Amino acid sequence: MEELIVSVVELKGSYASLGLKQSEEIKSSRLFEQLDLLQTLSTNSNSAKAQEILKTVSPGILEELKGIANGLEMELDLIVKFYSGYDVSFPPMGCTTFVNDDYYVRNYDFSPELYDARLVFCNPTDGYASVGFSHSVIGRLDGMNERGLVVGLHFVNNHDNEEGFIATTIVRMLLDQCGCIKEAVDLISNIPHGYCYNYSITDPSGVGVVVEASPQKQVIRFGNSLACTNHFESETLQEKNRREIQGSLKRNEYVRSLIKKKLSPISLYTNFNDGNSPLFFKYYKEYFGTLHTVVYSPKDLFLTIGVGENCEPIMISFKDYLNGTFTLPSVIKGKININ
Structure with missing residues (x-):
């Protein structure tokens, strides 16, 4: 038997601030190790198309992604590809x-x-x-x-x-x-x-x-x-x-x-x-x-x-x-x- 630990995370404020806080969490946790995997899964993702749709369907999530990009000092296009879930591949669950x-x-x-x-x-x-x-x-x-x-x-x-x-x-x-x-x-x-x-x-x-x-x-x-x-x-x-x-x-x-x-x-x-x-x-x-x-x-x-x-x-x-x-x-x- 191996121990499984789930972190309990609290987020509050504007969507941009939610993203910024999570960027700090990404940098200091095992989530950072997922970046290479996310890059592989999102190889064919169309970041521009995803942003265009999010502006209409879920502008808050787009602002959250911008907050993550700012906090990680990475291009928004990359963060949208990694985290938006638009046109990514994934194993069955x-x-x-x-x-x-x-x-x-x-x-x-x-x-x-x-x-x-x-x-x-x-x-x-x-x-x-x-x-x-x-x-x-x-x-x-x-x-x-x-x-x-x-x-x-x-x-x-x-x-x-x-x-x-x-x-x-x-x-x-x-x-x-x-x-x-x-x-x-x-x-x-x-x-x-x-x-x-x-x-x-x-x-x-x-x-x-x-x-x-x-x-x-x-x-x-x-x-x-x-x-x-x-x-x-x-x-x-x-x-x-x-x-x-x-x-x-x-x-x-x-x-x-x-x-x-x-x-x-x-x-x-x-x-x-x-x-x-x-x-x-x-x-x-x-x-x-x-x-x-x-x-x-x-x-x-x-x-x-x-x-x-x-x-x-x-x-x-x-x-x-x-x-x-x-x-x-x-x-x-x-x-x-x-x-």
């Missing part, structure tokens, strides 16, 4: 989500080598405050904002790609700019998608939504209780699934069985985080190992978090944090078995 009237429960499965290991509490002057796990600094793997909107991503396929943004950037855009499901669905249809991903979304209404998004088309599935894994279910998009989706289908079936049991948040957390659970994976060298488990509660803005396997859950009130009455831990620690 796995994710499993359960959504019911009150809770959103999720495992994120990937490799620790490409994991930011950051839980970011972000409060931009011109956007909604949010909490979520980051990817490539500005992106989010999943998160919840101050209005109780919860969003997470699920990789489906990277073969049928076009010029567009990777899902982690899109999740961040939704958290920053959308106060409810309707706004999120409206915005996601106006963003160019680079790859095939599912987006699982809920808010305090208790409604759940899965947006099946390909570069060519998006299909929306509503329901009060939903399971979401790594394949498209709609007939019109099933042809875009990978050839082998049996694992995704089995996880989906298991989550649907949990929906019927009406479990408590802690019971749901345990079902996802237990090292022997059919939802917990240890194939870290194959980019399919469970890195974090999180339960988002949109009605009361509460989080239950675990890092790695069989982690004692950390409870955080996002509402109390925003009110200044909750002190965050500096790190969250857990164990993973990478043998």
Whole structure:
């Protein structure tokens, strides 16, 4: 077993100041080691096109990227290529989500080598405050904002790609700019998608939504209780699934069985985080190992978090944090078995 440490990061102020603060973090942490990898993944990225789209779709994120560029004393074109998530390549990843009237429960499965290991509490002057796990600094793997909107991503396929943004950037855009499901669905249809991903979304209404998004088309599935894994279910998009989706289908079936049991948040957390659970994976060298488990509660803005396997859950009130009455831990620690 190896220790996995997730840093808890606080960001507040203008988007430019958020970028500047994160540039200092990049220079002083393992994130700096990712620059060579990001350069490889973004070889074909069109920085000028990305900036043009961001000016319209998400000007705040563009300002944040400018702040990072200023802090690192690097050209904006390079920073946009590295961190905007526009037209970049990325290995497959796995994710499993359960959504019911009150809770959103999720495992994120990937490799620790490409994991930011950051839980970011972000409060931009011109956007909604949010909490979520980051990817490539500005992106989010999943998160919840101050209005109780919860969003997470699920990789489906990277073969049928076009010029567009990777899902982690899109999740961040939704958290920053959308106060409810309707706004999120409206915005996601106006963003160019680079790859095939599912987006699982809920808010305090208790409604759940899965947006099946390909570069060519998006299909929306509503329901009060939903399971979401790594394949498209709609007939019109099933042809875009990978050839082998049996694992995704089995996880989906298991989550649907949990929906019927009406479990408590802690019971749901345990079902996802237990090292022997059919939802917990240890194939870290194959980019399919469970890195974090999180339960988002949109009605009361509460989080239950675990890092790695069989982690004692950390409870955080996002509402109390925003009110200044909750002190965050500096790190969250857990164990993973990478043998």
